[in-house]
Structure formats: structure tokens, C-alpha cells
Amino acid sequence: MSFSAADRAAMAQALRLAERGLYSATPNPRVGCVLTKDDVVVGEGWHRRAGEPHAEIHALLLAGGKAQGATAHVTLEPCSHQGRTPPCADALIAAGVRRVVAAMEDPDPRVSGRGLARLRAAGVAVETGLLEEAARELNIGFIARMTRGRPWLRLKIAASLDGRTALNNGESQWITNTMARRDGHRWRARACAILTGMGTVREDDPNLDVRDVETDRQPVKIVLDPRLELSPQARLFASGAPLLVVSAVDDRARAAPLLEKGAEWLCLPDANGQIDLPALMRELAARDMNEVHGEAGARLNGAFIAAGLADELLLYLAPCLLGDAARPLMVLPEPATLATRTRLAFHDVKPLGNDLRLLARFAGERQAGLMDNASRTAGGGFAPERLTRRSA
Numbered sequence: 336m337s338f339s340a341a342d343r344a345a346m347a348q349a350l351r352l353a354e355r356g357l358y359s360a361t362p363n364p365r366v367g368c369v370l371t372k373d374d375v376v377v378g379e380g381w382h383r384r385a386g387e388p389h390a391e392i393h394a395l396l397l398a399g400g401k402a403q404g405a406t407a408h409v410t411l412e413p414c415s416h417q418g419r420t421p422p423c424a425d426a427l428i429a430a431g432v433r434r435v436v437a438a439m440e441d442p443d444p445r446v447s448g449r450g451l452a453r454l455r456a457a458g459v460a461v462e463t464g465l466l467e468e469a470a471r472e473l474n475i476g477f478i479a480r481m482t483r484g485r486p487w488l489r490l491k492i493a494a495s496l497d498g499r500t501a502l503n504n505g506e507s508q509w510i511t512n513t514m515a516r517r518d519g520h521r522w523r524a525r526a527c528a529i530l531t532g533m534g535t536v537r538e539d540d541p542n543l544d545v546r547d548v549e550t551d552r553q554p555v556k557i558v559l560d561p562r563l564e565l566s567p568q569a570r571l572f573a574s575g576a577p578l579l580v581v582s583a584v585d586d587r588a589r590a591a592p593l594l595e596k597g598a599e600w601l602c603l604p605d606a607n608g609q610i611d612l613p614a615l616m617r618e619l620a621a622r623d624m625n626e627v628h629g630e631a632g633a634r635l636n637g638a639f640i641a642a643g644l645a646d647e648l649l650l651y652l653a654p655c656l657l658g659d660a661a662r663p664l665m666v667l668p669e670p671a672t673l674a675t676r677t678r679l680a681f682h683d684v685k686p687l688g689n690d691l692r693l694l695a696r697f698a699g700e701r702q703a704g705l706m707d708n709a710s711r712t713a714g715g716g717f718a719p720e721r722l723t724r725r726s727a
Contacts, residue, residue, distance in 0.1 A: 412451055
């Protein structure tokens with residue numbers, strides 16, 4: 336299917352508009368819409384936050400009567416169901432839009448082609464696939480939740496060039512520079528939740544909030560605390576953001592002080608008495624979480640990777656060396672052969688001053704050897720770690 340230069344320009348603008356909802360639209364997808372008539376923009380809009388009008392509605396309101404006979408360029412298939420807001424497909428039909436160009440179909444099973452079918456049935460010309468890859472990247476977490484029933488898990492790690500996250504005594508502030516740390520807060524801001532382990536809390540007492548980013552939403556904080564050791568005086572409680580404590584022990588007496596401080600408690604033990612990580616990810620998806628941003632220690636990083644639950648590594652590398660006694664990126668069993676090693680693909684590389692930001696995604700299926708070794712050594716779950724990295 337061929338698209339005109341004007342179509343491409345309009346969709347590119349719609350994607351830029353959708354990015355404005357990067358920090359605020361969750362749990363809804365980030366969507367932008369541009370209405371054109373005779374290749375002139377007559378209306379545009381983006382989805383700001385759940386419960387408010389969708390991008391198409393903002394664009395139609397701005398266009399008014401000029402929407403009659405216009406083309407709508409939208410980054411995601413217009414919805415066809417009644418949720419918190421009415422169906423956008425019906426609004427486009429009522430406004431007299433003659434053509435809709437959607438970057439991609441909506442993976443939400445409540446929509447999933449039904450919006451486009453409704454438009455076609457009303458005589459609206461429909462085309463899809465324009466700048467689809469960019470649209471998918473923008474909503475990678477939403478797509479993951481809708482298609483596989485778990486969020487997109489990003490593990491953020493700051494390290495030296497030899498892959499060390501702290502000295503053996505735990506000192507790590509700061510390995511990376513100010514630019515890298517500020518960039519990390521932008522990734523925090525786009526996530527639905529920031530996840531860490533009890534080892535990191537014990538050693539660093541982090542806030543895990545978003546700073547240096549203009550946003551009116553703080554992600555949920557999640558602490559994996561297998562034995563319910565979290566102190567009610569921890570700085571995690573300071574910001575007032577929602578806090579979810581996940582344990583492997585069902586001990587209401589030990590959880591009571593945390594509940595009194597406003598935390599939510601979830602007990603998810605696996606067969607080995609550790610936290611059931613797959614069950615946790617399913618639970619987070621059920622809570623409408625799209626992207627989860629992990630900032631944890633080597634054992635928890637390794638547990639998520641070994642369980643096949645990590646989707647990408649957000650790795651900040653500083654041009655320094657800490658030596659082989661320093662703390663590693665992750666604890667993983669050695670593969671039986673090089674052929675069974677865990678493979679990744681570089682998705683993005685960006686210099687940040689003297690530091691380097693790498694975004695690497697896990698490639699293909701996890702190797703059976705790794706999974707078998709992981710299940711023998713870690714039971715597929717998570718127990719408290721002593722190897723940690725610092726989180727601010």
C-alpha cells in the first residue's frame with residue numbers, strides 16, 4: 336500500500352503528538368491524531384490521560400465543521416467499544432471523515448480490528464501500516480500486556496566498562512555522570528511501576544521516585560521483600576506514591592506496620608517458598624501495568640532474565656574499570672556451551688557526555704540449558720540478594 340508524502344508528514348506529526356502522553360497516558364496507549372483536508376491540517380490532538388477524551392476527539396473538536404470530508408491520521412486504530420469514553424470510530428463517522436489512515440491495529444481484544452471494520456461498514460476508506468514500527472515502539476508495553484498478558488520489563492543498570500555496578504563494599508555513587516542519571520529518570524517517568532528488591536532497599540534506602548522530569552504522575556513502587564523485612568521508616572514511603580510490597584511469606588503481623596503506612600501487600604510464593612516471578616508479572620498486567628522499570632541487584636536481575644521475563648536491558652556504561660572483585664551486573668548460571676548463551680540485540684546506542692547508554696533486547700527464545708540451570712539454582716523465583724546496585 337502506497338502513501339503520499341502528505342500522509343507521511345501527517346502521521347509523523349501524529350506520532351510526535353502521541354509522545355506528549357509518554358508520561359501521562361498510562362494505562363491507556365499513547366495516541367496522536369491529525370486531521371487533514373486537501374493536505375492542510377485542520378485539527379489535531381493527543382490522548383493525555385485515562386478517562387479524558389481520546390486523540391481523535393481532541394482533533395475533531397479543533398476541526399469543527401472542517402472535519403467533513405477530511406482524512407484522519409491516527410497512530411492507533413480508533414476504538415469501537417464504550418469504555419470511560421464513547422467509541423472514537425463512531426465519532427469519526429458522525430463527523431463525516433471520509434478516510435482514516437491508522438498506523439496499526441489495536442491489540443486490545445475489545446477493539447482488534449473492530450474499529451476499522453465499523454469505519455469500513457460506514458463507507459469510510461481505511462488504510463493501515465503507515466509508520467507502524469514507530470507506533471509499535473511508542474506503545475511497546477501496552478502491546479505486550481494485551482498480546483501476552485504481562486508487562487514489558489526493562490532492567491536498568493549503571494555500570495563500569497568492565498560490567499561492575501559497585502565496589503565490593505557496596506559503594507557506587509556515582510559510577511555514571513549527571514546526564515546519565517537524569518536520562519534514567521525519564522525512563523522511570525514513562526513506566527507504570529519501578530521495581531526493586533529488598534537487598535537494594537536494605538543497602539541504599541532509595542526513594543525510587545521521578546525527579547528532574549516534569550510529570551504529575553509518580554509510578555507505583557514495587558519492592559520484592561520475600562521475608563517481609565521492609566522497615567516502615569524506609570524512604571520509599573516518603574513521596575506518597577503507591578507502594579506494593581510482594582512477599583513469599585504469609586505473615587499478616589509482620590505486614591501490619593507496612594499496611595499502616597499505606598503500603599499494599601501481596602503474597603505470591605512459589606513451590607520453593609520464593610516469590611513467584613511469573614505470577615507477579617501476570618498480576619501486574621491484571622493491574623493494567625504496561626511498562627515495568629527494574630532497578631535492582633544482581634540476583635534479582637538474573638532471576639528475571641533466567642525466568643525469561645526480562646525484555647530489555649537499559650545499560651549505562653561509564654568509561655572506568657572497577658575490577659573483578661567488584662559487584663556484577665547480574666547473577667546467572669553459566670551456559671553449557673557458547674551455542675546456548677543468552678543472546679541480545681542492540682536496539683539503540685547513545686552517548687551521554689562521556690558515558691554510553693545501551694538499549695539491548697533479548698533475542699529469540701531463552702535457551703533450555705539456561706532455564707534448566709536457573710530452575711535448579713533459583714527455583715524460578717526470587718530470594719533475598721546480598722549483591723545489589725545503588726538506586727537513587
